[in-house]
Amino acid sequence: MERVSIIGAGVMGMGIAQALAQQGLEVPIYDLERSILERSLERTRRNLESLVSKEKITAEEAERIISRIKITTNLEDTTTADLIIEAVFEDMEVKKKVFAQLDGLCPPATILASNTSTLSPTEIASATKRPDKVVGMHWFNPAPVMRLIEVISGAETSEETVQAVMEFARKVGKTPVRVNEAPGGIVSRILRGYLNVAVDVLAEGVATVEDIDTAMKLGANFPMGPFELIDLIGVDVHTNNSDALARELGDLKYRPHALLRKMVRAGHLGRKTGRGFYDYTK
Missing domain, CATH: 3.40.50.720 (NAD(P)-binding Rossmann-like Domain)
Structure with a gap:
């Protein structure tokens, strides 16, 4: 081709x-x-x-x-x-x-x-x-x-x-x-659950965005933390894809947290808008 x-x-x-x-x-x-x-x-x-x-x-x-x-x-x-x-x-x-x-x-x-x-x-x-x-x-x-x-x-x-x-x-x-064919294929199906759990941990007040990202990079040897990754993917894209997986699989672990929906409504979509879990305008 x-x-x-x-x-x-x-x-x-x-x-x-x-x-x-x-x-x-x-x-x-x-x-x-x-x-x-x-x-x-x-x-x-x-x-x-x-x-x-x-x-x-x-x-x-x-x-x-x-x-x-x-x-x-x-x-x-x-x-x-x-x-x-x-x-x-x-x-x-x-x-x-x-x-x-x-x-x-x-x-x-x-x-x-x-x-x-x-x-x-x-x-x-x-x-x-x-x-x-x-x-x-x-x-x-x-x-x-x-x-x-x-x-x-x-x-x-x-x-x-x-x-x-x-x-x-x-x-x-x-x-x-x-x-x-299966909902989410390989990577998205595994990744969405991980990212959504990270948002749950943040919303429960367990740790800050920065400390969660640091923990996953240094403790699990991931190249990026979950919030750095959501900001790169796009908060809106991650939320929409999580919704689609939740509908297709009927599994609540894929349902995006209300915090994500609030960020989408505010236009805080990550790197592409200059603000997500991090502020990229500074």
């Missing part, structure tokens, strides 16, 4: 675009509003400038990477791809609408992949006439850095589709693992 497009220019969508552009691929990326695309592209430019300042890439390499990311508000600009990766908001009806549109516009051979971590690829595929070519392709944040991709097969995903996506993941420097 040589031609790849991205649908959705949020943190994950543009992160995936950057990861692919760093591997030399030209990547069309679509969103509804040009302002969203331009903000995301500027954030990517800053990320690359940071790599330049650390002497991990040259300024010329950074410019070449940016030049490979082609932003567009015309969905048809993305539809000649061999593989389309959808990274819109984690809402089933939104995703089904996007997949139905893509199904009507793309050539029959195009594989349609969803970056979902919690929603059913089988249900997403039901909005198309090509369920054998619909697959979950769950990247991790930050996409240019994290090596893992979960390749999630739905009820009708063909073996050919799974193998093609796994081979593509290897081609762009990632390590794929195969997952049979």
Whole structure:
């Protein structure tokens, strides 16, 4: 697969675009509003400038990477791809609408992949006439850095589709693992429970945000504490994904604490808004 497009220019969508552009691929990326695309592209430019300042890439390499990311508000600009990766908001009806549109516009051979971590690829595929070519392709944040991709097969995903996506993941420097469809796959299902328990411990007054993070980094050898990680993922994203797992599994350990909902209502979503469990404006 040589031609790849991205649908959705949020943190994950543009992160995936950057990861692919760093591997030399030209990547069309679509969103509804040009302002969203331009903000995301500027954030990517800053990320690359940071790599330049650390002497991990040259300024010329950074410019070449940016030049490979082609932003567009015309969905048809993305539809000649061999593989389309959808990274819109984690809402089933939104995703089904996007997949139905893509199904009507793309050539029959195009594989349609969803970056979902919690929603059913089988249900997403039901909005198309090509369920054998619909697959979950769950990247991790930050996409240019994290090596893992979960390749999630739905009820009708063909073996050919799974193998093609796994081979593509290897081609762009990632390590794929195969997952049979289940709520949360591997990482999200395990991780959400851990993060929600951390919020419970905080809300009960057992320890502070800083001390909980320090304890898990030094006591469990985790590279990040749970609150640093929630802030990186996005408080809203973590809350929505936890809700989805709680609904699918009927297990209360996945139900997000009221503190998380209060933070979402206040707009304290983590790094992307400058404030979450930590204040990033200082």
